[in-house]
Amino acid sequence: MNFIKDKEWMLKNINNSDVRIIDCRFSLAEPEKGSQEYQKNHLPGAVYFHLEKDLSSPVSHHGGRHPMPKISGFVGKLEKAGINQDTIVVAYDQGEGAYAARFWWMLQYLGHENVYVLEGGFKGWLEANYPLTAEVPSFAKGSFIPSIKSEWLASVEEVKAVVQNRPDNIILIDSREEKRYLGIEEPIDKKAGHIPGAINKPWFEGLKSGFYKSAVEQKQRFFDIDPNNEVIVYCGSGVTAVPNFITLKQAGFPRVKLYLGSFSDWISYEENEIE
Structure with a gap:
């Protein structure tokens, strides 16, 4: 499966009316930094999507730090960006990969498979001296009909069942760095x-300088997991x-789910155990 587009492909298709580019730059420490950087310059034709305002709903007691946005509201924003059922969509962030990936997952969850992440992100584009602009584009309203992939999302109830029953064929993966996984250091959550029962596979080990490693390297990362198992991934939010x-x-696992609320949602339930 190929979910990636390189910057050379992007350059060739920068003026393609069937392609929509999404700027997802964001900073947890400075939530408005990404939108400010977008206003300064961005890829030609790119539309900005804010992690907390566009790709999440407001924080409440449960749901974690970046809860699922209302589908109707998100679809409206996609349509405003001129995204239709057949639009090729490419998302980028500064180059870390995670924020663009969040947009990618959201669109895939809504049934739009023609969505990709730009390898190397804005940093790679900038280093290549490819064109930038400060012009904010506008598009004719699109028509987007979601077709939810419910099998891509794991609820807190599903995760609770895994923790309680410890089935052999379902694996929980904690994607945070090891010191957070082990509870040695926690800079964000309470x-x-x-x-309990989750194994640790830090997300950043699958990338190098904003570029995804090869399928062979990914298979090596997950060598200790049976590809026939269902895998539920989570992080902080x-x-x-x-x-x-x-x-x-990429590594060939067909049954992967995201626990979108993740650890910040898990700890919002007092009865939930922590390892």
């Missing part, structure tokens, strides 16, 4: 540790788990 979702698909 509790430290991980969901359903963002950095998505690169692991992509790399598992």
Whole structure:
């Protein structure tokens, strides 16, 4: 499965009316930094989508730090960006990969398979001296009809069942760095540790300088997991788990789900245990 477009392909298709480019740059430390950078310059024709305003709903008691947005509202924003059923969509971020991947997963979840992540992101584009603009584009309203892939999303109830029953054929993957997984350090969430039974596969080990490693390398990363198993990935808030979702698909795992609420949702239930 190929979910990636390189910058050379993007350059050739920069003026293709059937292609829509999405700028997903974001900073957890400075939430408006990405939109400010977009206003300064971006890929020609790119539309900005904000992690917290466009790709998430407001935070409540449950749902984690970046809950699922209302589908109707998200679809409206896609249509405003001129995205139709047949539009080829390419998302990029600064080059970390996670924010663009979140957009990729959202669109895939809505049944739009013609969506990709730009390898190397904005950083790679900038280093290649490819064209940039400050012009904010506008498009004729699109018509987008979602077809939800419910099999791509794991609910908290599903994760609870896995923790309680420990089935051999369902694997939980914590995508955060090891010190957060082990509870040694927790800079964001109110509790430290991980969901009981989860194994640790840090998301960033699947990329190198914003570029996804090869399918062979991804298979080596997940050598200890049976590809026939169902895999549920999570992180802190359903963002950095998505690169692991992509790399598992690259490695040939057909049954992958995202626990979108992730650890920040898990700890919002007082009764849930932490390891």
